[in-house]
Amino acid sequence: MANIGKIGVFTSGGDSPGMNAAIRSVVRTCAYLKVECVGIYRGYQGMIEGDFKPMDARSVNNIINKGGTILKSARCKEFRTKEGRQKAYDNLRKEGIDAFVVIGGDGSFTGAMIFNQEFHFPIIGIPGTIDNDIFGTTFTLGFDTALNTVVEAIDKIRDTASSHNRLFFVEVMGRDVGHIALNAGVGAGAEEILIPEENLGRERLLESLKRSKESGKSSSIVIVAEGDKTGKNIFELKEYVEENFPDYDVRVSVLGHMQRGGSPSCYDRVLASRMGVKAVEALLQGKTNLMVGVQDNELILTPIHKAIKGHTKIDKELIRVSDIMSI
Numbered sequence: 001m002a003n004i005g006k007i008g009v010f011t012s013g014g015d016s017p018g019m020n021a022a023i024r025s026v027v028r029t030c031a032y033l034k035v036e037c038v039g040i041y042r043g044y045q046g047m048i049e050g051d052f053k054p055m056d057a058r059s060v061n062n063i064i065n066k067g068g069t070i071l072k073s074a075r076c077k078e079f080r081t082k083e084g085r086q087k088a089y090d091n092l093r094k095e096g097i098d099a100f101v102v103i104g105g106d107g108s109f110t111g112a113m114i115f116n117q118e119f120h121f122p123i124i125g126i127p128g129t130i131d132n133d134i135f136g137t138t139f140t141l142g143f144d145t146a147l148n149t150v151v152e153a154i155d156k157i158r159d160t161a162s163s164h165n166r167l168f169f170v171e172v173m174g175r176d177v178g179h180i181a182l183n184a185g186v187g188a189g190a191e192e193i194l195i196p197e198e199n200l201g202r203e204r205l206l207e208s209l210k211r212s213k214e215s216g217k218s219s220s221i222v223i224v225a226e227g228d229k230t231g232k233n234i235f236e237l238k239e240y241v242e243e244n245f246p247d248y249d250v251r252v253s254v255l256g257h258m259q260r261g262g263s264p265s266c267y268d269r270v271l272a273s274r275m276g277v278k279a280v281e282a283l284l285q286g287k288t289n290l291m292v293g294v295q296d297n298e299l300i301l302t303p304i305h306k307a308i309k310g311h312t313k314i315d316k317e318l319i320r321v322s323d324i325m326s327i
């Protein structure tokens with residue numbers, strides 16, 4: 001057992017549903033193993049300001065079902081400076097914190113890795129982002145919930161699209177990967193899915209929409225990942241289709257930040273609970289610089305520099321499924 005008596009936990013970067021369930025699991029695992037736990041507010045910014053609060057099993061009552069993060073999150077420029085990281089380190093030592101669990105994405109892990117290199121401070125990462133773009137885990141916390149949120153939104157858009165025989169372009173999040181667009185697109189029965197991992201061109205899109213119309217489809221949904229490069233942006237795509245395919249009445253819907261909210265799905269709650277236990281146990285076993293992930297439903301530990309540098313591959317088999325489904 002490593003000589004760790006007090007563990008810090010915080011959330012960093014874009015929030016995601018399931019972060020609260022992960023916080024709850026880290027805090028309760030510490031309580032169960034008789035290790036003190038401290039909540040660090042607003043990520044690295046709170047670490048630099050010493051914004052800490054001791055947490056016990058009761059501190060995390062009734063949060064497993066809540067979206068967002070009770071510890072708040074922030075993007076912190078000061079932590080990119082050695083002075084900022086020194087302030088953070090001094091605060092952690094003053095508080096008696098021996099290690100921390102960072103719940104966030106690759107940007108948050110990069111900061112934790114540099115912090116460990118400079119101060120040899122034990123860190124373990126839990127992948128919390130709706131983008132599902134972190135190497136070393138099949139699923140990141142929040143991805144499953146975001147998919148369900150997007151599918152529900154598209155089902156609603158489909159109601160009005162079919163009532164008015166309209167074509168809708170729907171933009172979804174995912175930064176520069178297309179996992180949300182592809183999976184939610186198949187789940188919602190989108191006619192076309194545009195993702196950054198593929199660029200089949202606007203002409204092909206137009207041909208496909210014409211074929212759909214000729215085959216009797218009176219309305220269509222095209223999912224566009226925000227990182228997609230088929231057009232300059234979703235509004236330019238709309239104009240292009242209006243100019244070249246006047247048959248269609250075209251509208252745009254940008255789903256935006258509602259994809260980051262909502263009560264986490266059961267899958268995300270269970271995954272978060274499992275990952276929190278694994279993270280605390282890894283620290284107590286003297287491990288560091290690792291990210292907890294899930295693969296074939298087993299929890300695994302990946303060196304955090306690989307999680308940061310690695311890339312998640314788009315599911316080619318699912319792309320084929322989506323092509324077949326949109327006949």
Ligand code: F6P
Nearest residue numbers: 014105129130131173174175260
């Ligand atoms: O990384 C999660 C994410 O929601 C991305 O999908 C999106 O591009 C980005 O965060 C938005 O960042 P912000 O919340 O800072 O606008």
